[in-house]
Amino acid sequence: MIRFTDVTVTYPGGRAPALRDVDLEVGEGELCLVVGPTGSGKSTLLRAACGLVPHFTGGLLAGAVTVAGRDTRTHPPRDLADVVGVVLQHPADGFVTDSVEEELAYGMEQLGLAPAVMRKRVEEVVDLMGLSALRHRPLGDLSGGEQQRVAIGAVLAAHPRVLVLDEPTSALDPAAAEEVLSALTRLVHDLGLTVLLAEHRLERVVQYADRVVLLGPDGTVRHGDPAPLLADSPVAPPIVELGRLAGWSPLPLSVRDARRRAAPLRERLGSRPVTGPARGTRPAVVPSGRATAAPDPITPRVLLEATGVHVRHGRVHAVRDVSLRVAAGQTLALMGRNGAGKSSLLWALQGAAPRSAGRVAVGADGADPARLAPREQRRRVALVPQEPQVLLYLPTVAAECAAGDRQAGAPAGTTAALLGRLTGPVPPDAHPRDLSEGQRLGLVLAVQLAARPEVLLLDEPTRGLDYAAKRHLRDALAAHTAAGGAVVLSSHDVEFVAECADRVALLAEGEFVADGTAREVLVASPTFAPQVARILHPAELLTVADVAAALAVTA
Template sequence: MIHFADVTFGYDAHPVLDGVSFDIPEGEFCLLVGTTGAGKSTLLQSINGLVPRFTGGTMAGDIHVNGRSVRGAAPADLADIVGYVAQDPLAGFVTDDVELELAYTAEQLGLAPAVMRKRVTEIVDLLGLADVRGRTLAALSSGQRQRVAIGAALVAGPSALVLDEPTSALDPGAADEVLSALHRLVHDLGVTVLLAEHRLERVAQYADSALLLHGGKVMAGSVGEVLAVSPVAPPVVRLGKVAGWAGPPVTIREARRHAAPLRAALAVESVPSDAAAAVGPALLWTDALTVDYPGVRAVDGVDLAAARGERVALMGRNGSGKSSLLWALQGTGRRAGGTVTVGGRDPARLKAGRRRTLAGLVPSEPADLLYAETVAAECDGADRDSGAAPGTCAKILDDLVEAVDSGAHPRDLSEGQRLALALAVTLTAAPPLLLLDEPTRGLDYPGKGALAVRLRRLAEAGHCVIVSTHDVEFVAEFASRVVILSDGAVVADGPAREIVSASPMFAPQVEKIVPGWLTVEEVVAALGGGDADD
């Protein structure tokens, strides 16, 4: 179905894809694996003609989909064989209404009205969109928008569906909805799916095969074979390597069948305690904090206190009020009522420059913080604005993600690299209260690990760090405390281990296999081992 024959692509003399050859058969669910910046988005976009037609660069070799060469064709010319869903579906919508969005492609293809209605209705039923068919796109949750984007790509009846991190902005429940819909497409309609995703723990169980993109080369194989040698792998695979399980297993079900001896060995060890985290004096207080939008109460009378040294994960389903709460804490967001105090001051009463040194926030769209023409200029500007030593921002960026071209424009970076740059700019100011909204989107496991380490160090230095996230594996590494929101109200607040262990939705993979333990590193330390990735 999808055939790459000695494909090479790059800019100037730097190949992103280097002699890539592979085949994905019809009706296959294939997972594309690789580190941040490895070129996964480039590979995906080459299948529907976005690369090199809209990106520039030089390409050699050939790509066929369903027997047709896609070299030199425009995405519109390939809509009947390749459906493409980008990282941010909202940015790709061309209408304001669900049904109009689904019908748009059919209109461009000149389908008869009766055929158009039939096809839209079939897609609505297939993807479970009947309850939102008449709604506006702005009123949908992130998971619903993602399914609409998939539906819009399917209207033309493509043989292959290509998706770039479709669950990166979704809570665990919404991610399962999207992945289950893709699973039905593969098994019920025979659609070939190629999907790139950093949160491999979510996707591995659905995939039939995998591709590893590393150093411009591609290795193809079963999911287990690829993840066993990949520089990025979900916790279940890393735990399997540590325990010496054959395979290693790639699903919780498989791992639990091997885990009895490991559970017995850990039963005599003491589970790590969150109480060891040093907590300093109180820094943040809110009293009856309320945020309203027209017709919606996003934050409903939240009372929250946090101290220096705390590492707080703010969790909850999409639309639960997490982002609205963060912006209200930072002082830029609206408030309908209540108070916020950070270190004795209300951030909303400060000018922007002073506010940033008191409460720094990295938004869910990190490009909103970036304005310079190059990465180097962005870092230099952050150093100057924060009064930091020259090179401070660049060093933070190097710690977060490797091999970022200092001369590149921030808009030309990958999603993960751009996020890392925004994080570095914010961290340069070292505000006592650091707020991050979905900071792990686009980061691979090493990048998330490096981020967790840096945030822990900031907390140990006396900062209070609050992170809104759907990434349960990152929470297991980073958080000492978890606050769960639902409909704008706090429904759970306590030690991270206690909160996530009690929730099937928010429990990390390791806890599901060896209850009480959250990360592979904890297991390795308890067993007296070395590096968890050996």
């Protein structure tokens, strides 16, 4: 169905080819998972498979790519629209209508389908993607995850033979991601849909893959069955890392298979004490009406406190009577399904979005961030939004770093040095929009950290990051809290939360429904438990590092 023949792609000004000598065939009815480090060429491979490379992106494509027998060199994307559906990393950028139902129908209108056919397919997709409650909503009112589901549904409504997806679950909560991937798998198995999918959160996808394509940092490709290929892959989900630690061969790729193999390991861990990070000892969330404990003389000072916060967007009551307290040295993770109010709460805490009611106080003087001057506000509480590139407006990385230093009142070179520690070398003359997802996040985070804010807020900070980049981010957040700062992050990435959060608070319909240490909340959750916790339950271990530490106690 998709055939790459000796394909090399080189972009103008590129120091090396983005793809090099790729020979690959993806058959009909196959779900092919594309993996590799950030910047290895995954997005280029996907774009080449649908004709966007080189017709839209420019650059030189050597070799040939054929899709359903059509050569992409002579068939631009419009000539492939009836056979290839595409959802890229930022699906909202591709919306052309105002409402969910209109967007679901738009692609079919362009293909000239009859109204009766369109109506039937819209209903099918609404059921398939769980969009019933959203169908009459404006697209601009949806959360990032809800927009992602709509984008996938709009493509599926056109009944493509090939589906190309770039990070399709990056903004989805764990339950929604599982539903979407299960729906795609049914279409692959029952209707012969061919899916070419790139994803950094391999723990969500790898069990569904028929084949894995692994891209190296030099743009070369290896491909084969998932388990053997991931055995020595530089990027691997926790289930594979746990299998390597336990010496399992072949490696299991689903939690069910791993649990069957894990009985001896669970026995070894049964008598081991829980080790690893303390992950919090005092509540960060104070539900309304609940008495708080008496002050403790050794308790770190509170850097951020919210009381009775409400946020409304028109008729939508996004945040309802939320109270929380975050102390120095603490990392609080906000979790919950798409549309639960996490982003609205972060913006209200930062002061950029209006509160309908309630109070937010930062620092020793209890200042309201909404009433602070921008420079002082950034020093007290800085926000890295879900789409960090919206804060980038200058033509080069060097210019952004210099502006970050000036606005923070920091010595020249501070932001650039932070960026280097977060992402490694980044060309100073590169345009910020040309950077990878991880590099853009690193640049915005460096700009915000240069001001040395007391509280750092992050909204879905791991979108587009591979496992190595997440480790760099985890270490940066740990350094911030170790220096006396605090972190509040919203995330659907349960593996990242398990590694870095002291405390977790779950939101549903704008209200806190649970709070506690990361172990208390995550281990017992059927939705938010990380892979290690699912495999080794009832052992209260969250990460592979926790397992290694527990095994080392009596080694």
